[in-house]
Amino acid sequence: MERIASFTINHLNLMPGLYVSRRDKKNDCVVTTFDLRITAPNREPVIDMPAMHTIEHLAATYLRNSDRKEDVVYFGPMGCRTGCYLLMFGDLSSEDVYDLVLSMCDFIIGFSGEIPGAKPEQCGNYLEQNLNMAKFYMEKYKKELVENKRFAYPVCSKEPAKPVHKNAGTNFGE
Numbered sequence: 001m002e003r004i005a006s007f008t009i010n011h012l013n014l015m016p017g018l019y020v021s022r023r024d025k026k027n028d029c030v031v032t033t034f035d036l037r038i039t040a041p042n043r044e045p046v047i048d049m050p051a052m053h054t055i056e057h058l059a060a061t062y063l064r065n066s067d068r069k070e071d072v073v074y075f076g077p078m079g080c081r082t083g084c085y086l087l088m089f090g091d092l093s094s095e096d097v098y099d100l101v102l103s104m105c106d107f108i109i110g111f112s113g114e115i116p117g118a119k120p121e122q123c124g125n126y127l128e129q130n131l132n133m134a135k136f137y138m139e140k141y142k143k144e145l146v147e148n149k150r151f152a153y154p155v156c157s158k159e160p161a162k163p164v165h166k167n168a169g170t171n172f173g174e
């Protein structure tokens with residue numbers, strides 16, 4: 001089987017950032033996938049599951065109520081728990097969603113009260129939430145974004161990443 005593009009990213013020197021991992025085009029529709037890399041892979045502890053779950057609920061709520069809500073396709077956690085995926089309609093760059101992602105961080109950092117969608121009839125594991133740790137990770141991530149603005153993925157020099165314009169829609173990034 002062909003190795004998918006995201007596995008050609010060199011995770012050994014990858015740092016937290018806001019990266020375009022692919023753009024999928026079909027007919028006139030382009031979807032850009034962003035990797036919100038929150039922790040340094042294989043060098044920092046991954047995000048604990050309850051915090052990740054809270055980030056998922058709050059980020060999705062924020063994005064789907066934002067002024068960009070019509071462009072949001074999907075937000076969800078990476079299986080490796082070093083970050084999250086944000087999929088948006090449009091042929092976009094990291095700069096195009098930078099302010100949106102910072103606002104999303106601020107929303108979570110400032111959030112208080114009941115986690116949206118965290119009732120037994122609304123969620124498959126409603127008790128597994130950790131708002132304080134979600135805030136910790138979002139503060140860390142926001143600081144990284146503001147101070148370092150890492151937008152370009154390092155690739156393995158021996159095996160350059162495939163061109164980003166492809167039709168295949170595959171899960172990847174960890």
Ligand SMILES: [Zn+2]
Binds near residue numbers: 053117124
């Ligand atoms: Zn849930």
